[in-house]
Amino acid sequence: MSLAAPAPDPAAPDPAAPRFRVRPPAHWINDPNGPFRWRGRHHLFYQHNPAAPVHANVHWGHASSPDLVHWEHHPIALTPTPGGPDEAGCWSGCVVDDAGVPTAVYTGVDHTHTGVGTICLARAADPGDDRLLDWRPLPDPVVAAPPAGLDVVMFRDPFVFHHGGRRWALVGAGHADGTPSVLLYDCQELTDWRFAGVLLDGTDPVAAGAFGDKAVGWECPQLYEASGGEHVLVLSLWDGEPCSTGYLTGRLEAYGKGGLALTTRAGGRLDHGRDFYAPAVRQDPGRALLWGWSWEARDNSTVLAAGWAGTLTAPRVVDVHPDGSLRVFPAPELELLRAPVPFVTAPGRAPLPPSYDLTVTARGATTVTLLRAADRELTVRLDPAAGSVVLDRSGWPRTGAMAAEGSAPITVGVPPGPALTVRILVDGSLLELFAGERAMVTERVYRRPDDVAELVVAGDAEVSAWEQVPPRRG
Numbered sequence: 001m002s003l004a005a006p007a008p009d010p011a012a013p014d015p016a017a018p019r020f021r022v023r024p025p026a027h028w029i030n031d032p033n034g035p036f037r038w039r040g041r042h043h044l045f046y047q048h049n050p051a052a053p054v055h056a057n058v059h060w061g062h063a064s065s066p067d068l069v070h071w072e073h074h075p076i077a078l079t080p081t082p083g084g085p086d087e088a089g090c091w092s093g094c095v096v097d098d099a100g101v102p103t104a105v106y107t108g109v110d111h112t113h114t115g116v117g118t119i120c121l122a123r124a125a126d127p128g129d130d131r132l133l134d135w136r137p138l139p140d141p142v143v144a145a146p147p148a149g150l151d152v153v154m155f156r157d158p159f160v161f162h163h164g165g166r167r168w169a170l171v172g173a174g175h176a177d178g179t180p181s182v183l184l185y186d187c188q189e190l191t192d193w194r195f196a197g198v199l200l201d202g203t204d205p206v207a208a209g210a211f212g213d214k215a216v217g218w219e220c221p222q223l224y225e226a227s228g229g230e231h232v233l234v235l236s237l238w239d240g241e242p243c244s245t246g247y248l249t250g251r252l253e254a255y256g257k258g259g260l261a262l263t264t265r266a267g268g269r270l271d272h273g274r275d276f277y278a279p280a281v282r283q284d285p286g287r288a289l290l291w292g293w294s295w296e297a298r299d300n301s302t303v304l305a306a307g308w309a310g311t312l313t314a315p316r317v318v319d320v321h322p323d324g325s326l327r328v329f330p331a332p333e334l335e336l337l338r339a340p341v342p343f344v345t346a347p348g349r350a351p352l353p354p355s356y357d358l359t360v361t362a363r364g365a366t367t368v369t370l371l372r373a374a375d376r377e378l379t380v381r382l383d384p385a386a387g388s389v390v391l392d393r394s395g396w397p398r399t400g401a402m403a404a405e406g407s408a409p410i411t412v413g414v415p416p417g418p419a420l421t422v423r424i425l426v427d428g429s430l431l432e433l434f435a436g437e438r439a440m441v442t443e444r445v446y447r448r449p450d451d452v453a454e455l456v457v458a459g460d461a462e463v464s465a466w467e468q469v470p471p472r473r474g
Contacts (some may be wrong), residue, residue: 014229014306016429016446019355020468022046022071022291022312024061024131027138028053029310031220032291033060034095035282038102042068043075046103046312047092053140053309058089060104064131068333069316069471072377078104078122085110085118085141090264091221091325092157092278093119093372096167098190103261103338105169105190107156108141115217117156119171138191143171147183147195150177154217154238156157159285160187161223164251168260169186170199174238175215177202179203179455182233184260197259200233200248210267211246214239222281224253226320233262234279234290242277245270247294254415255272266324274405274414275399276313276442289331290316294430295445299400313442314425314432321438329437332427333396338466345464347457354428355468359453361421366459371445372452373394378445380433387413389435390455396445414438 007310021136023029026050036043037442043062048061060078065071070404078090086108093106102124111231118141120441125134146152163170169185181201187195202208202215215237222234231252237243244367248267270279278294292313296303303309314334319327338357345349352370360368371378376395382388415419416434425432433441457463 010217014308015354016164016306016455017308018311018430019428020069021314021430022063023308023310024048024050025073026053026307027051027064027309028055029061030055030058030293030295031092031278032280032293033092034104034314035280035289035291036096036102037282037284038132039128041130043067043095043132044069044071045095048076050076053303053304053307058091060090060106062132063323067336067471068331069179069336072131074131074133078106078137081137083142084108084139085229086120086137087111088113090120091117094159094280096190098123101410103190104135105158105160109156115154115156115174116152118144118145119158119193125334134312141189142187143185144192146173150183150198152183154219155183156297157220158185159220159222162192163260164254168196169193169223170223172217172219172221175201178213179337180215180238181329182235186258189341194258196255199260200264201472204213204248204264206247206250206264206267207248209224210248211237215243216240217259220278220280222279222290224281224283225316226288227286228241228320229261229320230265230320230324231316232288232320232326234281236278245277245279247326249320268326269439269441270326271442272410273440273442274402274410275444288317288318291330291454293398294441294442295402296448297398297400297405302400311430313430314427316434316440320435325438327437328440329434330423330432334425336471339469342464342466345457346370347459347461347463350455350465352426352453352455353467354426354453355467356426356465358424358426358465359421359463360424360457361419361462363462364428366457366461368424368461369456369458370421370424370453371447372394372454372456373448373450380422382420382461383420384417387416387420389414389420389422389439391433391441391443393443393445403461410441410443411454412439412441420456425468
């Protein structure tokens, strides 16, 4: 039986489909890969099945932008090579500048991989092309197997970074005894990798306290340097299926003979929502940007009929607060999507468009209603004195494979104070909430035909909201 589905009818677009986030015109998308800036353009790659809205036949899709809001779709960047190390899929990785040549460093899997991949390279055929349309894979992997003696049963997702004047790489791993870890490689020469030890594993007390013992593997390790000089390790927690995401802050220091160690200070949940996974980070001068994957939380028959599955999130600026907790907020470039005039400037009632950018600053207990039906409401409750934000979408239950994750209210804690600000970005079914630059929540909420999308703000609050519209150039 074929699972291929036709592309959605552009004359009758799916109202659940995000309009302003990076996703392919049709079919499947999962992990963002290789966010990279080259010759003035922002490049973003992603896991993609070009034939159907299901996780199979994984390629690298590709889009680029001059400004993070005008995105241009490009041809497939990486395609599995029959008989090659990536014959069953070009899985996650990164893109780096290797002596002036953009180079993809990615996981190749064959038909017997059982979760253990190889590390492969592909180079841009024409580094002078700012759109990087042509990629040439190297025939042999640079790492053909996990390091001997560690009993590794999960091995994938390379992330390359610079520290101390050298080039290093992280690889996500899981061990036969159920311990997750991040492996470290010295790859000063990108074609010659040397195993340099375990950077961190699940026995670290800060990691164990932040994440518990549910994960048996750490996928998609990413590292960025915060404004105060600390490093932040971003992890996707795997327990046989995608579980959640987390972060650890600490100091990256030389360790042993030619290795590095992360001395952890704090950690916690990266995204508090149920529809976010596999984030990718890009370190820029003065800031770090992060994108995540948001999967579908509806049943497979609806997904197949729609002909598309998944989206990437809006880009988020990530940093660290002085207490070691995550600092996060939407990239400022997203304000280019705002309509010239806000449709709300004070508490009250207003119809909500399919895509909008809403900021609420509460100075007392405040309830923000976003959707309602005859017997239910989708609300965000703010309590600055208690330092709490509660997203209650229990009236809009998740279906399909994601129903087991539940639809109970999500509570996020922030430091108490006289005021509490949340920013909410909604694009079709994608809801992204940012609480006080302290926490983020990503959820998929699908409007039903009888739902009323109306903003109602009750409480002592300041409100501003803009419709998101196609951005104007210049």
